Amino acid sequence: MITRRHFIVTSAAAAPALLAIPSVSMLSLPAHAATGNVVMLVWQGYDDATALKPLTDAGLVVEAQYISSNSETITKLRGGALGSIDVVSPGLSTIEPLVAAGLIQPMDPARLVSNGQLMAPFANVTWNKIDGKLYSIPVAWSDYPMVYRSDLFADPPAKWTDLADPKYKGRLVTLDDESNLRILARALFGTADFATITKAQLAQTVEAFLPIKANLVTISPSYGDIVDVLARGDAQACVLGWRFVEVQLKAKGFAATSYVPEEGTYLWCDNYSIATDAPNLDAAYAVIDRLTSPEGNAIIGAATGSGVVNAGAVALLPEDQRALHPYDDIDNFLAKNPFFLPAPLDESGDIATRRDWSDAWEQVKLG
Amino acid sequence: MADRRALFLTAPGWIWLTVFFLLPCGVLFAYAFGTTSYTAVNFGTSLKNFGDVLTTPTLQTVVLRSLTTGLAVATLTVLLAFPLAYAITLGPFARHATPILLLVVVSLFSAFIVRIYAWRTILGSSGVVNTFLMQIGLTTEPLDELLYSRFAVVLTLTSVLIPVAVLPLTAALSGVPRSLIEAARNMGTTAPQAFRRVTLPLASGGIGSAFALTFVVGAGDFITPQLVGGPSSQMAGSAISSRFGISFDWPQGAAIAFTLVAGMVAVLVALRLLMRAAGMRDRP
Numbered sequence: 001m002i003t004r005r006h007f008i009v010t011s012a013a014a015a016p017a018l019l020a021i022p023s024v025s026m027l028s029l030p031a032h033a034a035t036g037n038v039v040m041l042v043w044q045g046y047d048d049a050t051a052l053k054p055l056t057d058a059g060l061v062v063e064a065q066y067i068s069s070n071s072e073t074i075t076k077l078r079g080g081a082l083g084s085i086d087v088v089s090p091g092l093s094t095i096e097p098l099v100a101a102g103l104i105q106p107m108d109p110a111r112l113v114s115n116g117q118l119m120a121p122f123a124n125v126t127w128n129k130i131d132g133k134l135y136s137i138p139v140a141w142s143d144y145p146m147v148y149r150s151d152l153f154a155d156p157p158a159k160w161t162d163l164a165d166p167k168y169k170g171r172l173v174t175l176d177d178e179s180n181l182r183i184l185a186r187a188l189f190g191t192a193d194f195a196t197i198t199k200a201q202l203a204q205t206v207e208a209f210l211p212i213k214a215n216l217v218t219i220s221p222s223y224g225d226i227v228d229v230l231a232r233g234d235a236q237a238c239v240l241g242w243r244f245v246e247v248q249l250k251a252k253g254f255a256a257t258s259y260v261p262e263e264g265t266y267l268w269c270d271n272y273s274i275a276t277d278a279p280n281l282d283a284a285y286a287v288i289d290r291l292t293s294p295e296g297n298a299i300i301g302a303a304t305g306s307g308v309v310n311a312g313a314v315a316l317l318p319e320d321q322r323a324l325h326p327y328d329d330i331d332n333f334l335a336k337n338p339f340f341l342p343a344p345l346d347e348s349g350d351i352a353t354r355r356d357w358s359d360a361w362e363q364v365k366l367g
Numbered sequence: 368m369a370d371r372r373a374l375f376l377t378a379p380g381w382i383w384l385t386v387f388f389l390l391p392c393g394v395l396f397a398y399a400f401g402t403t404s405y406t407a408v409n410f411g412t413s414l415k416n417f418g419d420v421l422t423t424p425t426l427q428t429v430v431l432r433s434l435t436t437g438l439a440v441a442t443l444t445v446l447l448a449f450p451l452a453y454a455i456t457l458g459p460f461a462r463h464a465t466p467i468l469l470l471v472v473v474s475l476f477s478a479f480i481v482r483i484y485a486w487r488t489i490l491g492s493s494g495v496v497n498t499f500l501m502q503i504g505l506t507t508e509p510l511d512e513l514l515y516s517r518f519a520v521v522l523t524l525t526s527v528l529i530p531v532a533v534l535p536l537t538a539a540l541s542g543v544p545r546s547l548i549e550a551a552r553n554m555g556t557t558a559p560q561a562f563r564r565v566t567l568p569l570a571s572g573g574i575g576s577a578f579a580l581t582f583v584v585g586a587g588d589f590i591t592p593q594l595v596g597g598p599s600s601q602m603a604g605s606a607i608s609s610r611f612g613i614s615f616d617w618p619q620g621a622a623i624a625f626t627l628v629a630g631m632v633a634v635l636v637a638l639r640l641l642m643r644a645a646g647m648r649d650r651p
Contacts, residue, residue: 068612069612071612071615074615075611078407218515225594233492345405358613366428367425367428
């Protein structure tokens, strides 16, 4: 998930998507409008100015600092930013370490109108509550499909593991992200609960990925770069894809398809949390409530090509964006493609830790 | 009294150096002996991180790859930049040195990333080179080796760094008195002998600077390998970057960084010794 949001803001095609819902910003303000300054430490795009316009028009000043990885939230808060940051946007696997390090604070669900408007699958997610306290609210989600140029790639693999076939040599690209290994582990061991994957299974996954690596043209640092590689025809298919890549390729005039091999994929979800010692707590709640409201969430979903979490946001999405995720059949989709459960932080017998996963990806990438 | 005055006059320099270079580097160096969990980094006294860098095959590979890539880039860059610098100082274009040098400097104004993407356009499967080769019938399909390879990394970095090397080389060659070259010729040396025994030694300081500048940038870069290097050309910068930005392993990131720095220093010291052994000293 390194830089998908980075890609978003530089994407010219996002503009029409936003323009398609011009009335959104004119809709009603959250009940508790706030003033003063609010500082966000978030993925680029999760501070969308259009979505926040009702609050900024009412006098709130929003400052944003951008992260390029989830760890950066921990790094910056620990590095002296605590007390100056109000809102952060951790991925689902980052909430636990943030709580463990005392870097985010419990949230009062009564202060978030949008919390009661979440689609059923997002209303009771496991990662948002620790020791019975709510620490975050979802904002965006999606899966990891393959994305390919339909005009060039006529033989998509039936299974993820088929990507090791030498016939794909020089035709694949992927993102520089350890999720490559998680997708393959999901295919090999049939689970997205990575807290159950052992060190031996992780080693097996690495072994299984090496032939896929041999077929890669390059390992790209961002999805924006992947669109460029695919558009130039330097590669034909992206292993660890993102549905917005399909939208971007189509916007450039290329035939593109998002595709999930038969073993399925898994889902990620980003969230908003309030930093410990947030200087403007009222504004933090107001901003989060606005950005997860039907209007705000639709704007963010459209701009980032991600799934929305607010039930009311679905109808406000532009048609092409709404088609990216199966909102009409979301329960079945989630049953087949679950949200991933992260590996444990600490050593626990034979189970691979998060450090083991990042080391394994380094081994694959650098070797 | 003179010493105090010198200390006072140079104070802005060493204060700046201490605050913005030595102190941050010192903190980073201290981290290299520490430990980490996913949420906290602790200072310590362990040499384990350096041991890991020196014994882990993938880390050994990327550090060595960085150093050899840096060497290749620096050597090519200096070899290509030197004729240009010579031409505009002691050579036939000396009269037009200013506009030529201005053009060289202007090329530095374009963004690094833009120049990398330009090479992608040139070397890609549907790029200028492959299209030309196929049109003239030399190849029947695009050459995969051109882009996403170590060759592409060296070529891109060399092209980006030539203007950087031209500047110290020009400065050094400008300081070579024509009268000394003419005196050598009058004493019976041939032009190549005068070049080898007068010009090169007197310009050796600039050659060393140009080599060091381009070597350090080439060995430490991680953007270029990511964008044009392909999956088997990643360098130490990538490992350092992911340890600071993704895996939260600052201690090992710092250990890799300082191992790379130690490697760079060793290469530059070896270069200096080689230059001395070859009689390239800029003063007697």
